[in-house]
Amino acid sequence: MNGSSIYHALDATKCIGCTHCMKSCPTEAIRVVNGLAVIDHDRCVYCGQCHRACPTHAFYVVQDDLAMIRSFKYRVILFPSIMIGQFPEKYSEDQIYDGLKKVGFTHVYEVEQPMQVLIDSINEVLANKETPKPAISIYCPAIVRLIQGRYPSLTENLILRKAPHNLAAHFAIEQLMLEGARREEIGLFYATPCIAKIAAVKSPVGESESIVDGIVNMNQLYNEVMKVISEGQAEDHSVQRQNLSAEGITWSLTRGESCHFGSRGIAIDGIHNAVRFLERLENDQVKGIDFIEMRACDQSCAGGILLTGNRFMTVERLERRAKRYPAAKDISPETIRAKTKELKLKLILDSIVPKPHFAFGKDRVKAMEKMSKAQRIVCFLPGIDCGACGAPNCQALAEDMVNNKAKMSDCTFLQQMWVDEGRINAKKAFLNTQKKWGTDRFKADCNKRGRRNEGF
Amino acid sequence: MQPETKKKMKLTFNIKGGDFTHAGHPSSEVKKVLKQLGIDSKTIKNIVIALYEAEVNVVAHAWKGTVSVEIDENKITILVSDEGPGIPDIDLAMQAGYSTASKKVREMGFGAGMGLPNIKKNTDELLIESEVNKGTKVKMVNYF
Numbered sequence: 001m002n003g004s005s006i007y008h009a010l011d012a013t014k015c016i017g018c019t020h021c022m023k024s025c026p027t028e029a030i031r032v033v034n035g036l037a038v039i040d041h042d043r044c045v046y047c048g049q050c051h052r053a054c055p056t057h058a059f060y061v062v063q064d065d066l067a068m069i070r071s072f073k074y075r076v077i078l079f080p081s082i083m084i085g086q087f088p089e090k091y092s093e094d095q096i097y098d099g100l101k102k103v104g105f106t107h108v109y110e111v112e113q114p115m116q117v118l119i120d121s122i123n124e125v126l127a128n129k130e131t132p133k134p135a136i137s138i139y140c141p142a143i144v145r146l147i148q149g150r151y152p153s154l155t156e157n158l159i160l161r162k163a164p165h166n167l168a169a170h171f172a173i174e175q176l177m178l179e180g181a182r183r184e185e186i187g188l189f190y191a192t193p194c195i196a197k198i199a200a201v202k203s204p205v206g207e208s209e210s211i212v213d214g215i216v217n218m219n220q221l222y223n224e225v226m227k228v229i230s231e232g233q234a235e236d237h238s239v240q241r242q243n244l245s246a247e248g249i250t251w252s253l254t255r256g257e258s259c260h261f262g263s264r265g266i267a268i269d270g271i272h273n274a275v276r277f278l279e280r281l282e283n284d285q286v287k288g289i290d291f292i293e294m295r296a297c298d299q300s301c302a303g304g305i306l307l308t309g310n311r312f313m314t315v316e317r318l319e320r321r322a323k324r325y326p327a328a329k330d331i332s333p334e335t336i337r338a339k340t341k342e343l344k345l346k347l348i349l350d351s352i353v354p355k356p357h358f359a360f361g362k363d364r365v366k367a368m369e370k371m372s373k374a375q376r377i378v379c380f381l382p383g384i385d386c387g388a389c390g391a392p393n394c395q396a397l398a399e400d401m402v403n404n405k406a407k408m409s410d411c412t413f414l415q416q417m418w419v420d421e422g423r424i425n426a427k428k429a430f431l432n433t434q435k436k437w438g439t440d441r442f443k444a445d446c447n448k449r450g451r452r453n454e455g456f
Numbered sequence: 457m458q459p460e461t462k463k464k465m466k467l468t469f470n471i472k473g474g475d476f477t478h479a480g481h482p483s484s485e486v487k488k489v490l491k492q493l494g495i496d497s498k499t500i501k502n503i504v505i506a507l508y509e510a511e512v513n514v515v516a517h518a519w520k521g522t523v524s525v526e527i528d529e530n531k532i533t534i535l536v537s538d539e540g541p542g543i544p545d546i547d548l549a550m551q552a553g554y555s556t557a558s559k560k561v562r563e564m565g566f567g568a569g570m571g572l573p574n575i576k577k578n579t580d581e582l583l584i585e586s587e588v589n590k591g592t593k594v595k596m597v598n599y600f
Contacts, residue, residue: 153497283483284505359494364600365463365529367493372465 006041007062007198008051014058017437019387021050021059026271027150027357031400032390035438043357045145046196047271047296048305061195061306064214066224069104072187072213076172077105078165079191081112081249082301083218085318086309087225093241093321094234099225105189107176108240111168112248116328117343118167119247119260125159126261126291132157134281134289137257139163141200142296143274144352148205151278152354157292160206160349164251165190165197169211170346171243174339187213191221193252193304196296206349218306245328252301253315255293262291269303271296360403374398382413390436410436465489467525471514473540476564479515482523483508486534489527495600503532503598506578509571510536510594516561517541518591534596542588550576 017035029043030050037058039050051059069075077100087096100108125131136157138144147154169188176186190212192198197215204210250256258265266289268277274294280286297303302314360367377398385393389410391400400406409415415429434442467489469482483504490500507523514521518540526533543549549556552573557566576582581597 153501279484280480282501282504283480283487283508284501285480285508354497356491356494356497358491360492362494364493364495368463368465368527368529371489371492375465 007046007202008039008048008059008195009062010037010039011058011060012036014056015054016056016058017441018055019392020053020055022390022392023387024049024053025392026146026275028392028396030392031405032387032436034435035441043149045142045149045271045296046194046199047142047146048195049271051195051305061198061217063198063217063220064189066104066216066220068214069187069189073185074107074176074181074187075105076107076109076176076186076188077103077191077216077221078109078111078168078172078188078212079218079221080164080193080252080301081110081244081318081321082193082252082304082307082314083191083221084110084321085302085314086222086307088309089317090231091229092234094237095229095231096225097237097240098234099229100221102228103221103224107172108237109168109172110241110244110248111164111190112251113168113241113243113245114171114328114331114343115164115167115245115248115251116331117340118161118164118347119328120340121161121344121347122159122261125161131159134286134292135159135262136292136294138206138349138352139251139257139293140196140295140297140300141205142194142196142271143294144205145196145199146271146274146296147278148352148355149357150275151282152356154278154282155352155354158352160352162207162347162349163200164248165201166207166211167343167347170343171339173211174343189214189216191216191218193218193301193306194297195305197304206352208350218304219308222308243331244325245331246322246325247328249318249322249325253318254295254300256300258291258293261293262289264289265291265293267293267295269295269300270298360399370402374402377401377408380414381411386412388412463528465525465527467523467527469523469525471511471521471523471536471538473515473517473519473521473538476512476515476566479511480508482511482525486525486532490532493527499598499600502578503534503596506575506596506598507534507536509574509578510534510596512566513571513592513594514538514540516557516566521591529600531597531599535593536596537591537593539591542590542592543584543586544588546584546586 015036017032017037019032021037022030022032026047026049027043027045029040030037084093084096097108126135134157138158144158173186188211190201192215201210201212201215254269255267258267268274299311299315302311360370378394381394381398383394389397391397391406397406397411409432412433415432418424419426419429486507487500487504514536518538521536521538524535548554550572579596580599583595586592
């Protein structure tokens, strides 16, 4: 699956050019230009912070058309267990499975199965003395991209084993082919909880191409299922869950991985927590830890931006659900045992390369000149990181200036000073600010969007 | 941080003895600059590890110190100088596992006696001068 590699964008009719998204971005990938937020897609790691921060829901996520599933004879929906967790308690697993079939899928697979294959595979990596420690899970694709871009020296610590959706995809193909299906008749669709997973499925890192044929956004799928779900007796679909384990169900939650691996494993959720920790890790200030689970969202995937249910309730439902399921090591049907070796081979990722995106260009002498210049500019900026220039902080504005992406007059403080010194007139200064933020910013409006605590 | 001429970048930081909470600030700042210069990530790692160890040495043993960093086209020179007890026997201090750190410092997870050996391992050139009861100067050079 190729084509565009942009998976989220801004609706210009909804964006009001406030600074919330710009301020929350962990890679400083957003600027406000002419009253609208603009994403630098080279820097974006698809963590979804901007979606969460936006008071007008101006960000949208691309998605494939659900109708496309009809072109396959076998239509498989692969979804992480958290999908189940977000439904109201009154709906049973079978009612939800029924709903997914009514939406148009012929086969329903939760992706975290058969989990023991992946657990064993990761343990093999950890047991290898040559694996740099602490080894970092690649489970969260936003974290992988963050490390490639901002912490390139840590890419060698990433565990080169694929995520559960690949595991289940291979497993589903195996099983359907046993039933007599031909590979080209099988369409695999992944229900995604976030943009990062869309990017991971559509332009994977460390894989030449993705195994999945299309993606369905989990919020859309949730709404589709809610339209058709029945309150009555549902068919028994437990055969589709016979390889689902307690470990699988909790895998996508915080500590879902770290509790299985390493003699000292830790779990970190929330992209800004991850940034702070990676900073320490890169300085070699973290000693003795051998496994790190790291997820961009608070409460891990339960906090994914495409989920409908409350994340804390989702976690609670899944934790209770997991208690009813067997341990991964106790599930080993013949079909898996025979295929384990093959499945394991398919889970190995190619190398993941660093993609540093913070350098000032390739020429070091020029980069030094630019940096020195940026440092001199910073001396004149107010240092309060107000964002009124359209950059997230004073340092970022200075860097934008030396890269010819911003002007001195973008800083309202500098401009004020110039007016005071008589270097520009007040009218010109006002027009500059108006150009940056639009005329509407200056109109009285009691319902003005974007003010603090909006959405409370 | 004080920037200077075009061909060279200079940065200076102060370190307070005993302040473990803020140890690591200079190394993080230097790291940021080196990343923006597009320096190879392995080289950055070496530099940052060495600088952090040197910082912790000042925090753990000395009263106060400064870090002066000079970056030019092909190398970084870091001078960490402190006012403190000094090192009576530098050769002994260079041995892995040798430590004079107090019990309090060790309880905080520092002072394992790996500081100077670790600096040596991660730098291309290392020069240590010390005067007992006056202070220590550690000069580290790494080539890009």
